Amino acid sequence: MPYEPPTHTVERSLRATTGARTVAGVDEVGRGAWAGPVTVCAAVTGLRRPPEGLTDSKLLTVNRRTALAAELADWVTAFGLGHASPQEIDTLGMTAALRLAAVRALEALPQRPDAVILDGKHDYLGRPWQVRTVIKGDQSCVSVAAASVIAKVHRDAHLAELGARHPEFGFEGNAGYPAPIHRQALEEHGPTEHHRMSWAYLDALPRWRHLRLPAPRGAAARTPEPAGDDGGQLGFF
Template sequence: MPYEAPTHTVERSLRATTGAKIVAGIDEVGRGAWAGPVTVCAAVTGLRRAPEGLTDSKLLTPKRRTELAAVLHGWVTCHALGHASPEEIDALGMTAALRTAAVRALDALPVVPDAVILDGKHDYLGGPWRVRTVIKGDLSCVSVAAASVLAKVRRDAMMAELGGNAAEYAPFAFGDNAGYPSPVHRVALEEWGPTPHHRLSWAYLDALPRWRHLKKTRVPAPPGAPEDGVQLGLDF
């Protein structure tokens, strides 16, 4: 599929306008899943030429994502991942859970970024970081695209491992759907109910009369933020 390669335009702009020397790109995966954590990657890439084929992880095949992630591990200046568990998502709401995961990723970096590029429209991170939000940043910004691929590959691997380690999770096919909505996943939920790795404040439980009593009260999202619990399965 033809695509326009991401550039360092935003990274260079932040350097020029704010004096930021270290810029981290941030992207998340797992926001719209029914099961598993939400995972955030913070990647610092400098201004070197990006590896061939780098783009938003959603545009890459699983095989190509895995190959590219292996290259990125040795190419990025540094990167780190942070996760927020299903329990934390239920307790905090998605917006706060995203911030929790992002803070964990940033705190795990061996450097302190002077500025952060956050994929999307909404700044779920806030201070003390200097944040620049960029819609479709995973398509246009090198550091965010790198974070997108690294986050997706790592979370997919976590979900595949989860599905392969316990026989009782086999019907959910986590290795195929990574915890996202799918016909197989829905059938398994109807038959077996949610596992300890499912989000119990999510709207999917409304359509499962046998298990609806397990639903937890969801924390409302702040005005203008994406509503928690909706099916935002765009990062399959």
């Protein structure tokens, strides 16, 4: 299906209205997964012409996304990755864990950005960062689209590594998201140390529901979501 390529419109607007010299696009992946970290990428792209085919990572095939991430690693001015572990998600709740991962990603950049474009309508980052939220920013903003692709490829690679250690869960295919093979493995083997233990999927597993941790105060328990995406350190490995 044809789509409009992302532009630098928001990046230019922030430069013009706030005087920002460095603008970072930020996107996350792994919010709806049962296992693995939530991963955030912060990408600084400048105003150069982006690689052909850049868009939201969810609109790309696996092969195209992987090839594009390799191209972006050399094309972007800088990028940083931040992660919040399943244990941090269980302790803090998803919103606070997202902020933790985003701060880690931004602090991994060689230079603190003057402004941040955050994908979506909710500002989970907050002060002291100067944030502009953009719904579907991963499709419309170059820097956010770049962050989307880099975050997705790095997290998928990490989950594939976990899948080699726990092949019964099919992490290399489902990236820790709800999927039939994932649910079956949970029923038979129970959760691993890579699973989020405060989430409601455990309620549907009679043998293992006693392991469920209480949701953090003020954080809603997560219920099962379909496979797929919503939308630190320098590098993951």
